[in-house]
Amino acid sequence: MNHFYGKSFLKETDFSAAELNYLIDFAIHLKDLKKQHIAHHYLDGKNIALLFEKASTRTRSAFTVAANDLGAHPEFLGKNDIQFGNKESVADTAKVLGSMFDGIEFRGFKQKTVSDLAEYSGVPVWNGLTDDWHPTQMIADFMTLKEQFGSLKGLTLTYVGDGRNNVANSLLVTGAILGVNVHIGAPKGLQPAASVLEIAKKEAAKSGAELLITDDAGAAVKNADALYTDVWVSMGEDVDYDKRIKQLLPYQINDELLLKTEKKETIVLHCLPAFHDTKTTIGAKLLNEHELDALEITDSVFQSDQALVFQEAGNRMHAIKSIMAVTLGNLFIPENLFA
Structure with missing residues (x-):
């Protein structure tokens, strides 16, 4: 039983407060496992496509390390590596990639592109940034706030x-x-x-x-705060x-x-x-x-x-790992947690 299994992570509004809090808390847990050198290969044997229309330091690094830590194999596909949207439509590309990969990350311009990938690929798709939303960043940001202040509500x-x-x-x-x-x-x-x-x-x-x-x-x-x-x-x-x-x-x-x-503690x-x-x-x-x-x-x-920007940047990897693990891993996450 996994409440999140098979779902895509395209924008924050697709998830409830309970679901987002779970992703944040699980990211904190995974960060602790890594610190203690405890293996967590929830995605052993999975293959992940990393599609990048836009250049990236944190998103690419975070998805690559997260996938490796989870036991998956990430494959980077830049805008010059495939025919994506140029000689082949997004829908056709999605169907091809979905037949070979278990999950797809996309970082680029249009929200419609990441939505179409999710619709036509048949595998979980994760939004690494579009012009409209940056949802993986949010899990890292609110994770950083929770680490600093202990809880989120009312901040x-x-x-x-x-x-x-x-x-x-x-x-x-x-x-x-x-x-x-x-x-x-x-x-x-x-x-x-x-x-x-x-x-x-x-x-x-x-x-x-x-x-x-x-x-x-x-x-x-x-x-x-x-x-x-x-x-x-x-x-x-x-x-x-x-x-x-x-x-x-x-x-x-x-x-x-x-x-x-x-406030001194801002x-x-x-x-x-x-x-x-x-x-x-x-x-x-x-x-x-x-x-x-x-x-x-x-x-x-x-x-x-007061600047926690590098803690926040490091948390991108743990946040992305949380998102990938729960949407593609065979984890036990009961539905009634989110009722």
Whole structure:
């Protein structure tokens, strides 16, 4: 008996608070098993296809190591490795891959692509990121919060920056499902879409989570247990960098904004990569052009003890391992846990 067996993990709204909490708790358990060097080959003999339209450090590494730890064999298929959507349709590709692989990860642009893979492949499909949602990141993020604070319900998480991107969408909806208060601090033109906000409000009405969408960065961060940000321009997004940087500079996580939480124990999260210094070619170019030391987060905050960004990044692997194990492994997970 396995409540999750055979299910895909495409977006957070497909899962209840109890189900998401189970995935978080199981990820924490798997992290402990790995720390103790206890084998957990729940996917022994399985083959996993890793489809990447978008480049990746954490998602690719996490799925690869997670699959190996679970006893599965991962096969990376980049956009130049297969005919995906180019000479062969998504549906046809899905049917072929589903006949050979036991599970498929997809990281790319359209949510419809990952949905079609799930519909036509006949095997569990996991969303490693699309333009709309970033669900595997959420299990890692809320896992990090739970490790730090012991429980989730009633915590306040504030996201500042581009409030319409996939990470902001996912944080807003996942927090609402789990009973975590979510504040979004973003300029009016970069606030969550009405459709996403509607989903979040429905979930918040059930969980008791409080939601706040505001263009006042100080009001957004007040009483926050966690501050969260992301890059100001998403991968593949065609925007005027000059305008975007001027728009979002008031929402930079810096020492001054951190003080406005009025809490000493506030932690700082970032899904990475981060433009906190000039040690990347893109970061150096942007920062030099605009005479800045950092973009969405300053180096002093990024390097501080309050920033748990590398714990959060490491948790991507444990979170992904949890998702893969429960949807593809022969685990005993009774239905009545989620009644």
